[in-house]
Amino acid sequence: MPTPPSLVIAVDGPAASGKGTVARALAARFGLPHMDTGMLYRAVALSLLRWGGDPDSEFAALRACDAIGSLIDDAELRSETVGGVASRISAYPAVRQALLERQQEFAGQPDGAVLDGRDIGTVIAPGATAKLFVTASPEVRAERRVAELQARGMPVHYPDVLLDIRARDERDSHRSAAPLKQAADALLLDTSMLDREAAVAEAIRLVEARLAAV
Numbered sequence: 001m002p003t004p005p006s007l008v009i010a011v012d013g014p015a016a017s018g019k020g021t022v023a024r025a026l027a028a029r030f031g032l033p034h035m036d037t038g039m040l041y042r043a044v045a046l047s048l049l050r051w052g053g054d055p056d057s058e059f060a061a062l063r064a065c066d067a068i069g070s071l072i073d074d075a076e077l078r079s080e081t082v083g084g085v086a087s088r089i090s091a092y093p094a095v096r097q098a099l100l101e102r103q104q105e106f107a108g109q110p111d112g113a114v115l116d117g118r119d120i121g122t123v124i125a126p127g128a129t130a131k132l133f134v135t136a137s138p139e140v141r142a143e144r145r146v147a148e149l150q151a152r153g154m155p156v157h158y159p160d161v162l163l164d165i166r167a168r169d170e171r172d173s174h175r176s177a178a179p180l181k182q183a184a185d186a187l188l189l190d191t192s193m194l195d196r197e198a199a200v201a202e203a204i205r206l207v208e209a210r211l212a213a214v
Contacts, residue, residue, distance in 0.1 A: 006129070007032065007112035009207060010120035013134035014180060015083075015168050016141035016148075018191040018199050022134055023116035025200040026207060030114070035106045037117035037124070038086065040099050042077040043068035045085035061089040065098040080149065080156070080164070087168045090118075091175035100124070118172055121183035130210040131186035132203060138165050140192045 009026050013019040020036055027034035045055070047067045053060035076082060089095050100123075107113050107125040115124060121131035136144075142162035149156040172180035182188065187206045191199040 006110065007211075008107050008125050008128040008130075009112075009114040010125050010128035010131040010183070010186070011114065011116035011134060011203075012118055012120050012122070012132070012180070012182070012186065013116075014118070014141065014172065015087075015165055016145045017134045017136045018144075018194075018196070019116045019132075019134040021196055022132065022189070022191075022199060022203040023114050026203060027114040029204055030112075032112050032114050033106070033109065034114045035103065035116075037099075037103050037115055037120065039072060039077060040068065040102065041086040041090045041095070042082050043071040043074070044095060044099070045082050045089055046071050046074060046076055048089065049082065049085060055085045055088050058089075058092040058094055061092050062094045062098060064089075065095060078152070080154075080161075084164065084168075087171055091171055091177060093177040096177045118180040119178035121186050122181060123178045126183070129214065130207045131183050132189050132206060133182040133186040134189045134191060134199075134203070136190060136192040138162060138169065141165050 007030060011019045011023040024034055044061060044064045048055060048061055048064035053064055055061065071077065103115065103124045107115055117124065121128055139162065142158060142165050145161050145165065146156050146158050187210065189203055189206060194202065
């Protein structure tokens with residue numbers, strides 16, 4: 001299927017919902033660059049941790065935004081510790097503002113882009129051509145995260161992961177700056193009962209249907 005000019009696809013959703021898998025598949029399908037915006041916040045968190053900054057200080061988190069360039073591909077970004085700090089510092093308005101321009105520049109590329117995160121369709125690219133809100137039950141998301149971490153050889157316990165998932169949902173949905181929510185014009189994709197292949201197929205179907213209606 002040919003790519004329309006300036007095709008921007010926004011994929012939002014909570015942690016471990018499958019939005020990253022869906023976004024990467026959509027980027028491959030339409031030949032577009034992809035940005036996992038969560039990695040920007042994880043890079044800030046890792047920067048903060050490595051120089052001993054305080055995650056409870058918005059000023060320290062903002063300072064950490066200046067040193068993330070070399071950390072975007074760091075293997076430690078996927079750790080649960082970094083993810084937990086990223087969830088906390090992402091609630092700071094100053095941090096979100098510091099990373100806003102970088103994300104909007106990526107979305108504004110001439111041919112378009114695919115971005116996934118928690119506020120793409122509502123804040124970063126509210127005019128996106130197609131928007132998906134990808135979700136799943138907390139229990140299913142916790143199971144997926146446990147399997148992912150165990151595959152990396154990391155010790156992990158399901159009850160702890162489930163508590164963390166629920167805590168992140170609470171922080172993301174109730175923060176004052178760009179809270180996680182489904183955009184009014186976003187299509188809902190619940191992946192609770194879908195495997196990877198089925199979720200990707202349904203995402204492509206939804207986006208192609210939206211493009212056909214444009």
